[in-house]
Amino acid sequence: MTEAKLVINENPNKKTKPDPDNLKFGKLFTDHMFTMEYSREKGWFQPQIVPYAPVSLEPASMIFHYGQSVFEGLKAYRDENNDVLLFRPDENLKRLNRSNGRLSIPPINEELVMDYLKQLISLEKDWIPQAEGTSLYIRPFIIATEPSLSVAPSNNYTFFIILSPVGSYYPEGIHPVSIMVEEHFTRAVRGGMGTAKTGGNYSAGYNAQEYAANQGHAQVMWLDGVEKKYIEEVGSMNVFFKIDGQVITPELNDSILQGVTRKSIIQLLADWDIQVIERKISMKEVYQAYEAGTLEEAFGAGTAAVVSPIGELIWKDESMIINGRQTGELTKSLYTTLTGIQTGKIPDPFEWTVQVK
């Protein structure tokens, strides 16, 4: 770690902290950010914490042309003792490296980056809001910076970590949303890059998302790209169903993101002696369960919302109202327990939370 000593260049102009009751998602950033450069000759070098400021890039930089980028998202919380907690940050850094592999971006040293991340969070500790449901959203990302129009992996990259204090995902309390099953557009397919957290997977969904919003729905449910039959994700979250007492989630493949919340829910339910069945699940099966009256609960799972209950599912011309548009008991328990562990309000038997000194 000596050759990669973090340099801290403190921002002399501290911003005023925002009103914790009026925080939006990802619009406002803290005083500092982490950056680190990569070149083929030096590898990753020059890790530093610097004032949050615009970045200057040549218009020919590859990120503007060929989409070579990856990112992560996780949250820091302040507990009642004013200690700072991260939720499974090792999982995010592992996934960042998996995404790097898929995008032909050189791997980062997870141990070093974990240390840099902690130093950044520690410096920005006062930016972590404390109101119910609020947190400091952490966005690590890597972009290709070589100024070249060759269609090939970049020789240069910049790694950033930026921080944004965010409000509660549910300012009026957790509530179910309406979801439209997407029949036309495809998010990802086998052999594609759907399992990587990379920009293209997100903008690929905008047409569908806009159409669904125009129809009055919160998000779309993505089906597999091959048969347009099996459920993959909902919006940018993983998805779970409770059918006839059983919890089912689509099994991982190379077009589904390996969610940290997804993994945590499976482990948490196992601890509760509820087995989660990871397998292919078709929309037809979900519809049949609905008709049979056994579709008990459905919810999305991801870092931003933690858990997002589905109150209505639109598939072709059918509308399925789930649990009378109320948040189900299991969904509610998962939300309470996960957010409880994340914020240090309830014990963490899994050692998921990492304290930042």
Add this chain to the structure above:
Amino acid sequence: MTEAKLVINENPNKKTKPDPDNLKFGKLFTDHMFTMEYSREKGWFQPQIVPYAPVSLEPASMIFHYGQSVFEGLKAYRDENNDVLLFRPDENLKRLNRSNGRLSIPPINEELVMDYLKQLISLEKDWIPQAEGTSLYIRPFIIATEPSLSVAPSNNYTFFIILSPVGSYYPEGIHPVSIMVEEHFTRAVRGGMGTAKTGGNYSAGYNAQEYAANQGHAQVMWLDGVEKKYIEEVGSMNVFFKIDGQVITPELNDSILQGVTRKSIIQLLADWDIQVIERKISMKEVYQAYEAGTLEEAFGAGTAAVVSPIGELIWKDESMIINGRQTGELTKSLYTTLTGIQTGKIPDPFEWTVQVK
């Protein structure tokens, strides 16, 4: 056009022009670039020609996170009378707007942008190299610039046109390359964004491209994402086969780019009384033609190379040598005629070339 008057801010520091015999692809840029901004309130505004210079963006700018970008590629040539010719620029601007639609980016005014483009090219005329095979590569592109981590279309965009003098794609003359048929990775799938010229489609192919290069092949041939059976593209080009006297190219679908060179080849061949059959074509069919001795020619078609002959095709464990690794007669004629029209060396009965005053 009055409300969108182009402002020209001329660069006082002109660079030295490069050695025309040592031009690489897309590494060096001219003295000026075109930029134009977009906001929801104003639409596209502030068209200007300014010195080519780094762009300053907040690290939270959406382009760094969610891949919302589109681009185009075309070339300007200087003919023997020192006149400047563009090749079918209207087709590129039309396609840019189709890409915009798929990426939820607001459309540009094609007529206005054509005028801005011509003014830029006119100003940079001296940058167009004249040596055999050289040209000025034109790269229009649009990026999402709103600083926000919301997964949603940006409210702000910047449109750039940058210019790069480029050398011949074939400094040692046109020559066939070896291509590996990609069985594992997928470039695009129906309902995806494969028909749009957007960053994510290109970085999605890097893993496959690196693997093929390590095996000694120039590029990969992409199969369809659903059945992994039908040929879609080769590298970032469209593809043509000549089998038993017939010319066949994959029919357009929403995972194949609508190439301007592809379209021009089809029109040119029709003019030569050679009908191009646009239909699905499987690797199995190509292999069977190879075994039957009727696989006469195969080539990629795109702006950078114009035409790129395929000398060898690797599929599973089979190696198919095409036309004894020589450039086929038809491929050669197409290359000579297309580049001849583009550079004004031969007449242009199709009115494809547009002169810049």
